[in-house]
Amino acid sequence: MIRKILWGLLATGVAGLGFALFxxxxxxxxxxxKLPPIPxxxxxxxxxxxxxxxxxxxxxRCRLLSGRTRRACYEDVLLxxxxxxxxxxxxxxLDLMGQRExxxxxxxxxxxxxxxxxxxxxxxxxxxVYLQCTxxxxxxxxxxxxxxxxxxxxxxxxxxASICQDTPVIRESGWLRFQCVHGIGHGLLQTYTMDxxxxxxxxxxxxxxxxxESCYGGAFMEFVVGGRGQSHHPHLEVPPRxxxxxxxxxxxxxxxxxxxxxxxxxxxxxxxxxxxxxDRYLRACYQNQAGLMVEQxxxxxxxxxxxxxxxxxxxxxxxxxGIGTYASGVTTRNAEESIRLCSLGNLRxxxxxxxxxxxxxxxxxxxxxxxxxxxxxxxxxxxATACYNAVGEQASVLxxxxxKRDTVCMKVEPQYSQACRFGxxxxxxxxxxxxxx
Numbered sequence: 001m002i003r004k005i006l007w008g009l010l011a012t013g014v015a016g017l018g019f020a021l022f023x024x025x026x027x028x029x030x031x032x033x034k035l036p037p038i039p040x041x042x043x044x045x046x047x048x049x050x051x052x053x054x055x056x057x058x059x060x061r062c063r064l065l066s067g068r069t070r071r072a073c074y075e076d077v078l079l080x081x082x083x084x085x086x087x088x089x090x091x092x093x094l095d096l097m098g099q100r101e102x103x104x105x106x107x108x109x110x111x112x113x114x115x116x117x118x119x120x121x122x123x124x125x126x127x128x129v130y131l132q133c134t135x136x137x138x139x140x141x142x143x144x145x146x147x148x149x150x151x152x153x154x155x156x157x158x159x160x161a162s163i164c165q166d167t168p169v170i171r172e173s174g175w176l177r178f179q180c181v182h183g184i185g186h187g188l189l190q191t192y193t194m195d196x197x198x199x200x201x202x203x204x205x206x207x208x209x210x211x212x213e214s215c216y217g218g219a220f221m222e223f224v225v226g227g228r229g230q231s232h233h234p235h236l237e238v239p240p241r242x243x244x245x246x247x248x249x250x251x252x253x254x255x256x257x258x259x260x261x262x263x264x265x266x267x268x269x270x271x272x273x274x275x276x277x278x279d280r281y282l283r284a285c286y287q288n289q290a291g292l293m294v295e296q297x298x299x300x301x302x303x304x305x306x307x308x309x310x311x312x313x314x315x316x317x318x319x320x321x322g323i324g325t326y327a328s329g330v331t332t333r334n335a336e337e338s339i340r341l342c343s344l345g346n347l348r349x350x351x352x353x354x355x356x357x358x359x360x361x362x363x364x365x366x367x368x369x370x371x372x373x374x375x376x377x378x379x380x381x382x383x384a385t386a387c388y389n390a391v392g393e394q395a396s397v398l399x400x401x402x403x404k405r406d407t408v409c410m411k412v413e414p415q416y417s418q419a420c421r422f423g424x425x426x427x428x429x430x431x432x433x434x435x436x437x
Contacts, residue, residue, distance in 0.1 A: 282315055287322045
């Protein structure tokens with residue numbers, strides 16, 4: 001009897017091993033083994049730009065894995081496409097993967113950022129590579145391309161900004177221009193190994209309000225994720241031209257704390273680094289502060305809101321807007337849950353939290369309709385007015401032609417049309433119900 005059981009177990013084990021080896025030969029990832037390449041049988045799909053087939057393959061390939069190893073498996077599929085110079089296809093595949101799996105949507109910005117970082121190589125035309133990205137997942141691909149370029153070229157932020165200006169398609173789109181200079185902020189902080197004041201000084205050299213503020217935002221965003229060791233840094237095969245542009249492949253939180261003169265974190269101070277920076281940086285800083293507060297409060301949004309309540313009074317609306325941005329991200333753009341989290345804060349500033357949610361919905365997809373759908377869920381007139389005004393503001397960045405902005409606002413209920421039009425720059429008549437900062 002025991003012998004039959006042992007033989008049965010052996011047969012099962014052999015069958016399981018045989019299945020695993022067969023699955024591996026077909027491109028499936030097996031726990032504990034090196035990730036396999038994309039099978040040659042998928043070459044026609046790659047050449048045809050068939051993102052549906054590739055997204056299905058990615059899901060099948062990585063299904064036996066979990067956690068970080070599963071994320072690494074998905075990332076590897078995307079990067080194998082990038083290595084074949086199929087950047088747009090990689091982003092299209094990521095889009096479909098995200099539609100099918102909430103966990104991918106949750107880490108979508110990370111995936112898109114990695115695609116961008118690996119999309120550009122020294123010697124390639126930056127503008128041409130940049131334009132192969134898409135706005136998917138808060139335009140992380142665009143940011144990554146600029147970050148990789150700065151890592152190789154050094155710290156001349158004005159040089160990169162000139163590329164943002166000189167590339168016609170980028171120059172003519174406020175949206176693409178924003179993503180370009182925002183990426184400079186990411187790249188400067190990466191290059192200066194988390195020395196935030198030095199990176200912000202590099203942003204100051206860009207020379208105009210739009211570019212410097214956009215750059216500040218990128219630097220602060222990098223300060224949040226980089227301080228957690230979550231940022232993705234370029235791996236360059238060619239030595240950088242500027243010795244300040246380091247190889248960050250081995251960078252981690254502990255190492256960054258040792259190499260920078262500026263503290264990466266200040267436990268006990270919910271408002272750090274905003275609490276130690278000059279006034280001109282505060283708007284961009286408080287816009288990102290919620291992401292740092294949760295490291296001390298956990299995902300207790302009532303405590304995060306209470307932290308914003310201790311900020312300088314002029315910065316509290318901006319801090320609450322940052323709560324909305326973070327709530328949108330942590331709930332993977334769940335409208336009902338985002339509304340609940342925003343409602344935990346001070347009633348005086350809640351409208352700005354809803355503004356942050358609406359703007360983030362549009363940031364992720366570059367589609368104003370997503371923001372409009374959220375605004376329709378808000379009851380109090382003040383909240384809805386602020387929300388529709390925010391959609392108009394996003395439309396003004398997305399679209400230069402006034403008629404396109406008008407098309408967005410025509411979808412708004414008549415009682416809130418003026419709010420959208422005011423935000424979009426279509427009228428100078430400020431709605432009475434629009435709260436002031």
